[in-house]
Amino acid sequence: MESHDTLQLVSLSPVPSWALVALSLAAVFGVGFACWGVRHEASRRRKWLMWSLRVLAGVCALFFLLEPGLRRLQVARVKNRVAVLVDRSGSMAFPVEPKAGSRNDAVADAIAKLSPEFQAMGDRYAFDVFGFDPELGAVTVEQLRAQPPLANRTDLFGALRAVKAGDSGGARKLAGVILFSDGADNADLASGLGERPRAMLEQLGVPVTTVAVGKGGLTDLSIDAVKVDDFAFVRNSISADVEVHGRGFKDQAVQVVLKREGAIVATKSTTFTSNDETQTVKFTFTPDQTGRFVYTVTVPTYPEEVVAENNTRSFALKVIRDRVRVLLVAGRPTWDERFLRGVLRQDANVELISFYILRNGSDDSGVPAGLEQQELSLIPFPRDEIFQKKIDTFDVIVVLNFGHEDSSISLAQYRRDIEHYVEQGGAFAYLGGDRSFGEAQATSMNPFERVLPVTTAGPGDFSPFIAKLTAAGQRHPITALAVGGTSSEAAWAAFPAIPGMNLTRARADATVLLAHPTTLVDGKPAPLLTIAEQGRGRVLAISTDASWYWAFPSHASGAPTRNYERFWSNAIRWLVRDPDLTTLSVTADPSSVEPGKPVGVVVVARLPDYQPAPGAKVVVELVDANDGRVVGTQTAEAGADGTLRIEFPPPPPGAYKVNARATKDEKPLGEGTDAVAVRAVGPELADARVNAPLLEAIAKATGGAFFDSVNFTLSDVPLREPPLVEVGRSRDEAVWDRWYWLTLLVVLLGLEWAVRRRFGYV
């Protein structure tokens, strides 16, 4: 800090200020009074002469009253700081314009070029150069050139706040900011300069001069955003708005493809009408399965594009069910139907649609011909509509004691529709009765045997029995009526005997959960409750129409239970693959991973009775969803609460399935799966544009200047002036106490007296 002297004109009068003011007013009054006295003078020349002499005399009097002097001060100007901020995010590696150097190199060149000006203004300003990535750090031109920008985030507002925060308490005040950036903010200012950020920028109190680095004209096609809900309801349509940005693609049609884990869901085309335009492409699709899936939106990659990686964007979509939509069709009203209807109607999670055959073709309603419409409440059974048009809208189809001999009500003609429905992920429950399995005959007439887990094995057995849990039933969630296999077994044993059953035999790949305690079919206990996986769907068969004995008659003893309700709730949840009804829960955490980040997986292992499985051995595979290739495998043990978290090293971008299986004491605990999307590029590289309007808005909000290129001079940059401070002693020198000032006053007064006397006023 260099000092110099400066002079100030000051009053050295010892008279108090109020007295000086009063005396000054008196002097002014005296001058005015004198002028007033000569107002009738005819000669203008004489009048002006007397007025002038009196005014000059008054000024001289005031001069002596104020006693003016000169104050000599030793002062210095404090040097202020100017922060030069350089964007170090990945997008600064993009070229300034096609076939040109990078934006980062352009900034390095510009700062090197400005260095002489920095030095020239060095007596007043200290220029500090910082890079932000987004952390603020000092950087030199050499470092800018040597280290490519790699940050995956641009936070302009954060950088400005950090600079301002560094201004507090320092001797050097911040005089201004010069910001070099492409403006591609993906933090607070990603959607522009809103009111709140604008107000906060105004409060910075320093002018921010912004320099847009980069020009238009780049060729790039990018998927800027995919706007879609986090979850969808199965078999309900959902829309995804894909924002495709085209630069340099005027009048070109671009194909946009939506895939689910490698399989094309939909393809659309969009045409750009200008060379810098965002088109929104809306995809409406209907997930047909519950679970989490990775969807990928892709546009073609052209050779001239700046960034190829932003042509793909993946997102994870969790598909859940709304209310479970159950179709219940009954061949006739029965107590089995009545109590099943009761339990399904009471379940808030179930939407029940039911059709019962109330009258067969051979029945005589007793209503005269022609009056049926007026006197009967019966409606036609809309079989075609249900089983051909709307079958996919149901989560579960329950067929209860439906006959197939009467063609007017038979469902045999919809066999293929139901088979297709199950194969594609539907759930099918088939309940027994006198009509279900071969019309109570030994030979099968059941048209659904291809999808059912059982086939007819003979005529019904009408001896009452208490159903017995099989080994599989003791650990299966459908038959888990209580905590623990033993308790469930006791609960099943406590049910009243049911009066009979259809004799069936289980398919080889089916699982029998309940069986007759004594009656055998093919040497095995006759199955009562049998389940199986069928294609992507699930099927269940109950070989009796007396399951209602587990409901109403079970209350006869006076010990009310909800075991019948619990059984059907379990069965419906298993049929629709309720994620909570698995012993192994697998969750990708998070479900969408930024490039270069590890893939986290949380596994919760439970025992068959749904208690935590501490120490369970869990094998987790990361599988490429497109080609089924195993990318990584990890094995670990669950903790005391049955929970385990593992991480896979960052895989290449794409859609992945996470498959886990667990064992405990060599016994399998189940399998689970989830999906994870690994993004090709983060938000930084997804956007190659130069956001000059944002930079201009920042400059305007703070009182700075905006330059659309790096070619500018420091003289055009608004900076706050550094303040002067007194650094040495001061000395006063009187200028009023000179003889000639007194002589002048005497001469003026004497001259005025002489003139007045001459003109006859004295």
Place this chain on the structure above:
Amino acid sequence: MKHGGRWDVRTSGLRRLAWELQRRTSVEVLLEARPMSLDSPKLFEHPFLYLSSDGDFPSFSASEVENLRRYLTFGGFLFADANDGSDGAGFDAAVRRELGRVLPQTPLAALPLTHVIFKSFFLLDSAPGRFLNKTTVEACVLNKRAAVVYSQNDVLGALNRDEAGTWEYEPSPGGTRQRELATRLALNLAMYSLCLDYKDDAVHLPLIMNRRR
């Protein structure tokens, strides 16, 4: 239902009801009704219970009251039928007294003719029996379900036949047409006990509303 009074005066009416169910609907029935006391261990295997008499009957025991309450609460259906067409005396007084003990919180109340009982198979706009003392029936409703339906019109009296096979009573005042309507009401009650509010499902409503116009 067996009780201390004359509980079996409509045995043939029940048989006729079963036969009509078999003839007119897809419901499979046993033609012979099973007499059952309230303390029978088999009671809960029969969700449809018919209670009637042509006069007063003794009070139920405490255990019978408790058993009937549980029966109704957990899904059983009781059709009470005043064979004497009484009002304030006889069977009417007795049944109201006993139902007041069984379901004290749920008194009998008249069912509107828009209730699903009047459209569960036949479309009806009245509730006749052998008599037409009341235009509708009363019910005790538990969880939106009519667990007890009570008629003062002796519904099964219109279906009862004597040993010679002839109608035992002539319905009054409607004669043969009233007998048919009483039969339809009895069938609707049976159908309601089996299907509950099935005919209130959204898929049925437009068609039924259109037919009722």
